[in-house]
Amino acid sequence: MSNQVILMSYTMYCADVATLEDFSKELPVGQLLERANRDRTPDLDEPTLIGGDIAVKPGADRNADPCTSTGCLWLKNADGNVYIPYYISNQYSSREAAIITRGLESFSSVSCIRFRPYQNGDHEWLSIESRNGCYSYVGRQGGAQTVSLARSGCLYHSTVQHELLHALGFNHEQTRSDRDSYIKVYWENIQDGMSYNFDIINTLNQGTPYDYNSVMQYEKYAFSKNNRPTMMPIPDPNVSFGQATQMSRNDIDRLNRLYQCCKYTVA
Template sequence: MSTFFCATEFDWCARGESEVEKEILWWVTFPCTSSCIFTIRAPRGMSIRDGDIAVSHVRSAITCPGNTCLWPKSVDGFVYVPYILSPLYGMKITIETGMQDISAGTCVKFVPRTHEGNFLDIQPRYGCWSFLGQTGGSQTLSLQTPGCMWSGIAAHEFMHALGFVHEQSRSDRDNYVTIIWKNIMPEHVHNFRKQVTNNLNSPYDYNSVMHYGRYAFSEDGGPTIIPKPDPYIPIGQRDGPSAMDLHKINILYNCGW
């Protein structure tokens, strides 16, 4: 079985992904004291890109035409994201904390679904993944137990559902990080491609919950992402959304906060 490599400073594991209907090793980002190996099967008709984004085609997180991938704002100024939580979850507090960490600092509020046609269907599928933005109808968001049961991982997937790609996928990322291509597993090189993004006039956030870790998809244990100019800046935290993460949500959804 393949081995994984952990960052010596923060002890986070690397991550992996694959295409439609293929069983793969899912290397979830969470403390390495837990088991890091998962098997994931992408639902029919979709693929898993960038490690944990379920898509039928690649699109930029924050340049969707006419904001069609954003959740609508209510007349009261809030953005309500209805959800249903699978009864298969025993402890729900971790997932709810991930929601609350976003809601506490933004106009986005996660609410239990009543009759809404568009909603998140949170399920303990295989791995941790989400679709990008609102896709319409029942929208699966997977948080497998026990490996995905960290509030920061939940918040990470909820930010994908709100329309955000990974921070190091930003169009201007080369100004802030160096990608060490030779250290990346060849089958996962595509996870490090830049996307055409609207960066919301916000600074690059090394502390974003959406940032890959230093050793993500490492083939031999060497770093795959090195911050610059300071190579020792911590990246890849999964404690929860950063202040800049919340700020960008407020900008994207015109919260006025």
């Protein structure tokens, strides 16, 4: 089977998978995230970040995938949907909140994920705030779980989807367990102290191929200290990668597989 996107025929939820909007005028998501977090000065109550924008708790194993080691999924309702409460901070203007809301709603047309506003009595929810930079924890943490989308630099459709995919349980594509078969890392070009951003994690890949077009894939100059590539695709270095401005079909496919949203067969 090739590494092209596997076309699936879904029997529930997935009729609109092919409906992907055009956000091509935005910069690639990796560039937006790196730019937003480059000079980040966190407050004392903010978490440590790894991989550029992944929040980790003190003492956490930085090379562990929560979905593999401890479980990270949000709970599924009896109707087959996964309802995830969210609260959008009043720090945002109506226009900024609309960008976030659009990102949240983009999941409902392609999966069984249903983000809904926080209600009294909810025990766990995403607290979307303008903190210092763009970041999220990986997977369900319990209680109020911060997703930071700073007003300065993070309010793009791609960055909203990227951080929400982290919150749903996904790591970066370039840290996939099979990364070395598809990406060559040039460690000598990585900024000092940033090499851990490229450490391989024992990820759950949901039987999907490596995706150069994933919204979770950074571009080839990510964290470069000398304007030389830190990553190149192999065996063909001319393959385009890290240019995503929204979720790819593979991103959608693996989300549905992780949460068992759809019954599907290979077309």
